[in-house]
Amino acid sequence: MVxxxxxxxxxxxxxxxxxxxxxxxxxxxxxxxxxxxxxVRYRQADDSVRTYVLQQINDSIFDVAQLxxxxxxxxxxxxxxxxxxxxxxxxxxxxxxxxxxxxQYYCDSQGKSWRAYDFVRDSVCYERAENxxxxxxxxxxxGRFQRRLADFPVEQLHEILPDFHNTPKRLEALKAAIExxxxxxxxxxxQEIAFVMQRAQETGILVELCRRGNIPxxxxxxxxxxxxxxxxxxxxxxxxxIDLDTVxxxxxxxxFGDSIRFGASTAAEDExxxxxxxxxxxxxxxxxxxxxxxxxxxxxxxxIEMMPMGAKLATLECGIRFLTxxxxxxxxFRIDRPEQNLDRCRTQFKLVRQMEEKxxxxxxxxxQHKYSMRKQ
Ligand code: GN1
Ligand code: MG
Numbered sequence: 001m002v003x004x005x006x007x008x009x010x011x012x013x014x015x016x017x018x019x020x021x022x023x024x025x026x027x028x029x030x031x032x033x034x035x036x037x038x039x040v041r042y043r044q045a046d047d048s049v050r051t052y053v054l055q056q057i058n059d060s061i062f063d064v065a066q067l068x069x070x071x072x073x074x075x076x077x078x079x080x081x082x083x084x085x086x087x088x089x090x091x092x093x094x095x096x097x098x099x100x101x102x103x104q105y106y107c108d109s110q111g112k113s114w115r116a117y118d119f120v121r122d123s124v125c126y127e128r129a130e131n132x133x134x135x136x137x138x139x140x141x142x143g144r145f146q147r148r149l150a151d152f153p154v155e156q157l158h159e160i161l162p163d164f165h166n167t168p169k170r171l172e173a174l175k176a177a178i179e180x181x182x183x184x185x186x187x188x189x190x191q192e193i194a195f196v197m198q199r200a201q202e203t204g205i206l207v208e209l210c211r212r213g214n215i216p217x218x219x220x221x222x223x224x225x226x227x228x229x230x231x232x233x234x235x236x237x238x239x240x241x242i243d244l245d246t247v248x249x250x251x252x253x254x255x256f257g258d259s260i261r262f263g264a265s266t267a268a269e270d271e272x273x274x275x276x277x278x279x280x281x282x283x284x285x286x287x288x289x290x291x292x293x294x295x296x297x298x299x300x301x302x303x304i305e306m307m308p309m310g311a312k313l314a315t316l317e318c319g320i321r322f323l324t325x326x327x328x329x330x331x332x333f334r335i336d337r338p339e340q341n342l343d344r345c346r347t348q349f350k351l352v353r354q355m356e357e358k359x360x361x362x363x364x365x366x367x368q369h370k371y372s373m374r375k376q
Contacts, residue, residue: 009108010054014040016106017116018098019052021045026054030125030227032243033333034058039119051119052097056112057105061332062245064113066158068104071244072096073156074149074219081148091120091232091239120240123230129263129283133236136286138229141238142221142259143294146252149219150298154249157219164222164246165254167203167317171196174320177327185327189342192323195349199316206253206306206313214302220250225262252299253306256291257314260284264311265351270344277347279354284311285365292373304370308362312355319348 010026021042029039036056041049057064071094078093089095097116099106105115129135163169178186178193186193209215221228223246232239262269264283267276288307292299322345325332330341355362 010038010040013056013106013108013114014052014054016099016101017052017054017114018100018102019050019116021050024049029053034061035245053117053119054114055116056114057245059111059113062160063158064105067160067245068115070157070160070247072104074152074244074247077152078148090118091123093240094118094120094242094244117242120230120242122233123239124233125227125230125242127227128268129226132282132286134231135226135263135283136290137231137237138226138263139259139287139290140294141229141241142224142255143291143296144238145221145241145294146218146255147295147298152219154217154219157248160246160248161222164248165220165250165314165317166207167313167320168207170317170320170324171200171203174324174327177324181327183327183329185329189323189326189345192319192342192345192349195352196316196320196323199352203313203316205309206251209302209306210251215251215253215300215306216303217249218252219247220252220255222246222248222250222255222258224255224259226259251310252295252303253310254314254317256287256307257310257312258318259291260287260311261315261318261348261351263287265347267347269347270340271347272343274346274350277350279351279358281358281361281365284362285369288366289369292369297373304366307366308355308359311362312352315348315355316352319345319352322348 014023014026019040019042021044024041024043026038026040029037035058038054040052040054042052044050057067075093075096079089082089082092095118096104097118098104105113107113126134174196206215210217221241223243228241228243229238230240230242231237264280264287266278266280271277292304322333322341326341326345333341335341
C-alpha cells in the first residue's frame with residue numbers, strides 16, 4: 001500500500017500532468033533500484049480505464065534535463081522507424097505524457113522531478129525468465145531496439161552517467177571504497193574483494209577494443225534486464241523496451257551481457273542461497289540466438305566474437321558495483337534488508353565463476369549461431 005503522505009504527493013503530481021479522464025487509483029509499480037515508480041489509473045469518458053506510469057526521477061544520480069533530452073530524442077527517432085516499418089508507435093516505444101503546461105517533466109515544490117508515460121497497453125513484464133521461449137523473445141526485443149537505433153547519430157546523446165560501463169573505472173571506484181572503508185565493512189567482504197582482484201587484468205578488455213576501434217560506440221540501453229522488456233499479453237512477444245534513463249553512447253556487448261547476467265541466472269539477483277544460483281547455458285544459448293536475430297546483421301564480427309566476454313564483464317562489473325556500494329554503506333542501490341548488496345554481489349560472482357567454467361561451451365554456442373545467421 002502507498003502510505004498517506006506518499007499517496008498525497010503522487011496525487012498532487014498526477015494532477016499536474018496532462019492525464020485524461022477521472023482519477024481512480026494509484027499503486028507502486030516495478031522493482032527498480034533507482035527511480036520511484038507508480039501506476040495511476042484514470043476512468044475515461046467511455047468508461048474504459050487508462051493507465052499511466054508516473055515516475056519520480058532520481059536526481060541525485062541523473063541530470064534530469066539531459067536525461068529527458070536523450071529520451072525525447074531516442075523515442076522520437078524510434079517512432080519514425082516504427083512507423084516506417086508499419087508498426088504501432090503508440091505501443092512499440094515509450095510515449096511521454098507532458099505536464100498540463102506542456103513541459104516534458106514536472107518539478108514539484110520540493111524540487112523533485114517527475115515524468116509520465118502511457119502504460120504500454122495489454123503488456124506484462126517478468127522478473128525472471130520463466131522459460132527459455134520468454135528469454136528468447138526478450139533477446140529479439142532488445143536486439144531489435146539496438147537495430148532500430150543503429151543509425152541514430154550517437155554524438156547527439158548526452159553521456160548521462162559517464163563511464164557507466166567502464167569496468168576498469170568501476171574497479172578503481174571499488175579500490176577507493178576499500179581504502180576509505182567508512183563502516184568497517186571491508187573485513188566482512190575479504191573473499192569477494194579477492195575474487196575481483198584476481199580478475200583485475202581482464203576488466204579492460206572491451207573498453208580497450210573500443211579505444212582501438214575494433215568495436216564501435218553505439219546507442220545502447222545500458223540496463224537490459226528482462227524486466228525492462230514489456231511483452232504483449234496476446235502474442236507473447238516483446239512489444240516495447242522501457243527504462244530509457246541510461247540510453248547513451250556505449251558498447252552493445254554490455255547490453256548483451258547485462259541481459260545474460262540477469263536473465264540467464266536461475267535465481268534472483270539477491271538470492272542468499274548460492275546453491276540456487278546457476279548460470280544456465282541453455283538460456284545463454286537462446287538469448288544469443290534471439291539477439292543475433294533481433295540485431296539482424298548490424299553487429300560486427302568482433303562484437304559477436306566477444307559475446308561471452310560481454311556476459312562475463314557485465315556480470316563482474318555489476319558485482320563490483322554492488323560490492324562497492326555495500327562497502328560505502330548502501331548509498332546507491334536501494335536495499336530492503338542489511339547486507340542485500342553483499343548478497344547481490346555474491347550472486348554475480350557465482351555467475352562469473354560458472355561462466356569461466358563453461359567458457360568453451362559459450363564460445364561454441366556463439367560460433368554456431370553466427371554461422372547459421374550468416375548462412376541465411
Ligand atoms: C539499477 O534501477 P534498476 O534496477 O533499473 C542500475 C543498473 C544495474 C541494476 C542492478 C542507473 O537498475 O545499472 O544493473 O540496478 N541502474 C543504474 O539490478 O545504475
Ligand atoms: Mg533500470
